[in-house]
Amino acid sequence: MKVILLLDVKGTGKKGDVVEVSDGYGKNFLIKKGMAKAATASNVHEVEQQKAAQAFHKAEEVKATKALAESLNGKSVTVKIKVSENGKVFGSVTSLHVAESLAQMGYDIDKKKIKMEPLKALGSCPAEIRFMEGVSAKITVVVESL
Secondary structure, three states: OEEEEOOOEOOOEOOOOEEEOOHHHHHHHHHOOOOEEEOOHHHHHHHHHHHHHHHHHHHHHHHHHHHHHHHHOOOEEEEEEOEOOOOOEOOOEOHHHHHHHHHHHOOOOOHHHEEOOOEOOOEEEEEEEEEEOOEEEEEEEEEEEO
16 A cells, blocks of 8 residues: 655655555555555655745745855954943853844844854954855954944
């Protein structure tokens, strides 16, 4: 019996796979528990359409992310921090501060995607924004006093 899995089933397959199982296992366990449905021609076509739509949306997301990374690559971000009279920095500049500065520039970037060491001195330092596997942008973080 051929079934289309609606959930990941250990030892059988992943969600959306069309697999051949024994009649009893398919009818009495998988279909009865809502883990699968019978693999009719219309159901198989529906699953193929859903997979094609998911692949298209994933490709569009990657394309948009690459465009964002391209626009950010090489930019300079200025972060202002409180400094004592003799030039000692109070605290440090972290990825949260950089994310806030990027938000002021119009970029909505999660602080977890910004990879950098905490900066404890005035000056500039490189940082990397990793959007996803293989898509990243390198920026320069400039720390200035208030």
